[in-house]
Amino acid sequence: MSRERVLVAMSGGVDSSVAAALLVEQGYDVVGATMKLFCHGEDVPDRPCCSLDSVNDARRVCEQLGIPHYVLNLESRFGHDVVDNFVEEYARGRTPIPCVRCNTFTKFRDFLKKANAIDAQWIATGHYARVVDGELRRGLDENKDQTYFLWGIDCEVLSRMMLPVGGLDKAQTRARAHAMGLEVIAEKPESQEICFVPDGDYTRILEQRLPADAPALSRGPIINSSGAIVGEHNGFARYTIGQRRGVPGGFAHPMYVIAIRPEQRAVVIGTRDELLGSGIIAREVNWLTDAPSIGDQVSVRIRHRAPLARAEIVRLNGQEIELALDEPVSAITPGQSAVFYDGERVLGGGFIEASRSLRSALPVLAA
Amino acid sequence: MPIDPIYLDHAATTPVREEVFEAMKPFFGPRFGNPSSTHRWGREARAALDEARERVGRCLGARADEICFTSGGTEADNLAILGAWRALKAKGRTAVVTTPIEHKAILGAVHQAAHEGAEERFLGMTPDGVIDPASFDELVDEKVAVCSMMWVNNEIGSIQAVPELSAKAKGRGAMVHTDAVQAFGKVTIDAQTQQFDFLTISGHKFGAPKGIGALFIRRGTHIEPLMHGGTQDRGRRPGTENVAAAVGLARAAELTLAEGEAHCARIRKLRDKLEAGILAKIPDAVIHGRGAARAPHIVNISVPGTDSESLLMALDLRGIAASGGSACQSGSIDPSHVLTALGVRPDLASAAIRMSLGVLTTDQSIDRVIEIFPALVAKARQLAVAE
Numbered sequence: 001m002s003r004e005r006v007l008v009a010m011s012g013g014v015d016s017s018v019a020a021a022l023l024v025e026q027g028y029d030v031v032g033a034t035m036k037l038f039c040h041g042e043d044v045p046d047r048p049c050c051s052l053d054s055v056n057d058a059r060r061v062c063e064q065l066g067i068p069h070y071v072l073n074l075e076s077r078f079g080h081d082v083v084d085n086f087v088e089e090y091a092r093g094r095t096p097i098p099c100v101r102c103n104t105f106t107k108f109r110d111f112l113k114k115a116n117a118i119d120a121q122w123i124a125t126g127h128y129a130r131v132v133d134g135e136l137r138r139g140l141d142e143n144k145d146q147t148y149f150l151w152g153i154d155c156e157v158l159s160r161m162m163l164p165v166g167g168l169d170k171a172q173t174r175a176r177a178h179a180m181g182l183e184v185i186a187e188k189p190e191s192q193e194i195c196f197v198p199d200g201d202y203t204r205i206l207e208q209r210l211p212a213d214a215p216a217l218s219r220g221p222i223i224n225s226s227g228a229i230v231g232e233h234n235g236f237a238r239y240t241i242g243q244r245r246g247v248p249g250g251f252a253h254p255m256y257v258i259a260i261r262p263e264q265r266a267v268v269i270g271t272r273d274e275l276l277g278s279g280i281i282a283r284e285v286n287w288l289t290d291a292p293s294i295g296d297q298v299s300v301r302i303r304h305r306a307p308l309a310r311a312e313i314v315r316l317n318g319q320e321i322e323l324a325l326d327e328p329v330s331a332i333t334p335g336q337s338a339v340f341y342d343g344e345r346v347l348g349g350g351f352i353e354a355s356r357s358l359r360s361a362l363p364v365l366a367a
Numbered sequence: 368m369p370i371d372p373i374y375l376d377h378a379a380t381t382p383v384r385e386e387v388f389e390a391m392k393p394f395f396g397p398r399f400g401n402p403s404s405t406h407r408w409g410r411e412a413r414a415a416l417d418e419a420r421e422r423v424g425r426c427l428g429a430r431a432d433e434i435c436f437t438s439g440g441t442e443a444d445n446l447a448i449l450g451a452w453r454a455l456k457a458k459g460r461t462a463v464v465t466t467p468i469e470h471k472a473i474l475g476a477v478h479q480a481a482h483e484g485a486e487e488r489f490l491g492m493t494p495d496g497v498i499d500p501a502s503f504d505e506l507v508d509e510k511v512a513v514c515s516m517m518w519v520n521n522e523i524g525s526i527q528a529v530p531e532l533s534a535k536a537k538g539r540g541a542m543v544h545t546d547a548v549q550a551f552g553k554v555t556i557d558a559q560t561q562q563f564d565f566l567t568i569s570g571h572k573f574g575a576p577k578g579i580g581a582l583f584i585r586r587g588t589h590i591e592p593l594m595h596g597g598t599q600d601r602g603r604r605p606g607t608e609n610v611a612a613a614v615g616l617a618r619a620a621e622l623t624l625a626e627g628e629a630h631c632a633r634i635r636k637l638r639d640k641l642e643a644g645i646l647a648k649i650p651d652a653v654i655h656g657r658g659a660a661r662a663p664h665i666v667n668i669s670v671p672g673t674d675s676e677s678l679l680m681a682l683d684l685r686g687i688a689a690s691g692g693s694a695c696q697s698g699s700i701d702p703s704h705v706l707t708a709l710g711v712r713p714d715l716a717s718a719a720i721r722m723s724l725g726v727l728t729t730d731q732s733i734d735r736v737i738e739i740f741p742a743l744v745a746k747a748r749q750l751a752v753a754e
Contacts (some may be wrong), residue, residue: 031680031684033680068683068684070676070680070683071700072676073676073700073701113677113750113754114676114677114680116750116754117677117678117680117681117746117747117750118677118680118681118684119681119684
C-alpha cells in the first residue's frame with residue numbers, strides 16, 4: 001500500500017515549513033512546491049512567497065526533510081487575477097484585499113491542478129485555520145487566525161485540504177521548527193504586508209501601473225459629510241476608510257476618512273460617529289457550507305483582526321448579501337472582505353460593496 | 368523514490384567520467400603546484416597545463432596557443448563576443464549579429480555589447496531552427512564586428528551550417544564565433560579547414576567537471592580580456608589556471624572524439640526509437656526542429672493540452688529527469704525563448720519537454736520512457752478536459 005501523497009505550498013516561512021515537516025512525520029509522501037507569483041526587479045530580502053531567498057529557504061527545508069521541491073511559475077496568472085485587480089480596485093476608490101483573490105483564484109485552484117497532475121490526493125498549506133469534517137474553522141490561535149483570507153476558495157478544495165499548523169499557536173509552531181532542527185527558518189520574521197508591495201508603499205505600484213493623469217492619483221477635494229470643501233488631496237487612491245493621516249486638522253473632533261467618491265474625485269471626512277455603519281452589503285459571495293437563509297444570525301468580520309460582530313442576514317440574492325449589524329461597526333470599507341462565521345465555523349464571505357448607516361429591517365415576507 | 372531513475376538531461380550536464388576523474392586526481396594531491404611558479408612544483412603543473420592545452424587543441428584541429436581555458440561555456444561566449452566587439456568597435460565595425468535561438472550566455476553578451484553601443488542584429492530562422500540564408504546575406508555585411516551562431520542548438524538540437532556560413536562571413540570581413548557547447552563530439556570540428564575565429568566548448572557536457580571550458584581563439588586574433596590581472600594565458604584570461612580541470616577537459620575531449628561516431632550512432636538509434644515510440648502513442652505530439660539536420664542527442668517534444676511544469680514534476684516523481692524551457696534562477700520554468708523565436712504557438716511552447724540522451728541512456732531506459740511518458744500525458748490530458 002503506497003503512502004498518500006500531499007503537495008505542500010511552501011513559502012520558505014516557518015508556518016509552511018513546519019506544516020511540511022509535520023506531514024513527513026505523520027508518514028505522508030510529501031512534495032513541496034513554492035509558487036513564484038511575481039518578480040521584483042531587484043531582490044528584496046525576507047519577502048514571503050516569492051523572492052529568491054524564500055525559494056531557497058523552502059528548497060533547503062525540503063532538502064533537510066528529504067522531499068522533492070519544485071517551483072511553480074504562476075506569475076502571469078497572479079499578475080492578471082491579483083495585481084491588475086488590486087490596481088483597478090484602488091482606481092475605483094476601494095481598498096482591495098489581494099490575499100483573498102490570490103487564495104481564491106491563483107493559489108488553491110492552480111495548486112489543486114498541480115496536485116492532480118502528480119497524483120497527490122491532498123494539498124496542504126501553512127495557514128492558521130483548520131478543516132474539520134469538511135468544514136473550514138478558525139485556527140486555534142485567535143491572534144493568527146487566517147480564515148479571513150480563505151473564504152473565497154472553492155468548496156471542493158476543502159475536502160482535499162490539510163492545514164497542519166492550524167491547531168498550533170505561533171509560539172508552538174516556532175518551537176516545533178526548532179525541535180525538528182529547521183533552524184534555517186525557525187526565527188524568520190512574520191510577513192504582514194502585501195507580498196508584491198515590498199516596502200509597504202502600495203501607491204508606488206499604482207503610480208507604475210496607472211496613467212500619470214489617472215483620476216485616482218490626481219488632485220481632488222476633501223469634503224465633509226455635508227459636502228463643504230475643507231481641503232485638497234493629491235489622489236483618492238492614497239486614502240482608505242478610517243484613515244487619519246493626510247486628513248486636515250483644526251476641527252472640534254478628530255476627523256477620519258469616511259467615504260471615497262471616485263466620480264467626484266472626493267475624499268469625504270467625518271467624525272468617529274460618522275465612521276460607524278449599521279449594515280453591510282457584500283458581493284461575489286461564496287459559501288463554504290450550505291448557504292444560510294434570510295433571518296439567520298451570523299458573526300461577521302469586516303477586516304483582518306477586527307473583532308467579530310453579530311449580524312442578521314436581511315437580504316440574500318444570488319451572490320449578493322445584506323446584513324444588519326446588532327451594534328454599529330467602525331470603518332466598513334468597500335473592497336475588503338466580510339467573512340461570516342457560526343462559532344468557529346467559516347460559513348463563507350464576500351467583498352464589501354457598501355455600508356449602510358441605518359440598520360435595515362428584515363423584508364416583510366409575503367404570506 | 369523510484370527504483371531505477373532515468374537521466375534524460377545530458378544536454379544540461381553529464382557525469383564526470385571515471386577516466387577523467389582519475390586523470391585529475393594527482394592535481395588535487397602531490398601535483399598541486401601553481402603553473403606560474405618557477406620551482407619544480409610549478410614546472411610540473413605547467414607541464415600538465417601545457418600538455419592539456421595541446422591535447423584540447425588537437426581535438427579541435429587547433430594549436431596549443433589558440434586554446435584559452437575558461438570557467439565554462441558562459442565565460443568563453445562572453446570573452447568571444449565582448450572581447451571581439453571591444454577590440455573592433457574603434458575600426459568602424461559596429462554591428463553584432465547572432466540568432467534569436469542562442470544560449471542566454473550569447474544573448475546576454477550581445478545585449479551588453481548593444482549597451483556599449485553595438486547594433487544588435489538577429490538572423491531570421493526557419494521554423495525548424497535553421498538560419499535563413501537570405502537573412503544571413505542581408506545582415507552580415509561590412510559593418511559587422513562579430514557574428515555568432517550556435518553550432519548545435521541546446522534546446523532542439525538543430526545544426527547550423529557553420530563551416531559554410533563562417534566562410535561567407537569571413538569574406539565580408541566579420542569575425543565569426545560559434546558556440547559549440549552542444550556540438551562537440553556530435554559534429555566534425557576542425558579549425559584547420561573551417562574558418563571560424565572563435566569556438567566555445569564546455570567540459571561538463573562531455574564528461575569533464577563543471578567549471579572548465581575553453582575558447583578557441585584563432586592565432587593572430589586580438590581580443591580585449593574580460594578580466595584584468597596577471598599574464599596567465601597571454602593575458603587573455605588572468606588568474607591561476609585550474610590545472611586539474613584543464614587536464615580533465617583534455618582527457619574527456621579525447622575520449623569523446625575517440626568514441627564519437629559509435630556513440631552518436633548508438634544514441635541516434637535510441638533517439639529515433641524514443642521519438643517513434645512516443646509518436647506511435649501520441650500521434651499529435653510535436654517534435655520541434657524535426658525537419659532540420661539535428662544532433663542525435665536532443666528531443667524536444669510538445670504535447671498539445673499539457674504543460675511542461677506539471678509534466679516535468681510528474682516525470683521526476685516517476686524517476687525520469689528531463690527539462691523544460693529555460694530554468695530561471697529561482698527554478699521556475701519560463702516558456703522557451705528558442706521555441707518562441709521559432710514561432711511555436713504559446714500553448715505548445717509552454718508544453719515543451721526536452722529529453723537529452725547520452726552515456727547513461729540505455730535501451731531499457733528508453734523502453735520505460737516510452738511506457739511512462741504517454742501514460743502521464745494521457746492523464747494530464749484527461750485532467751485538462753475535466754478542469
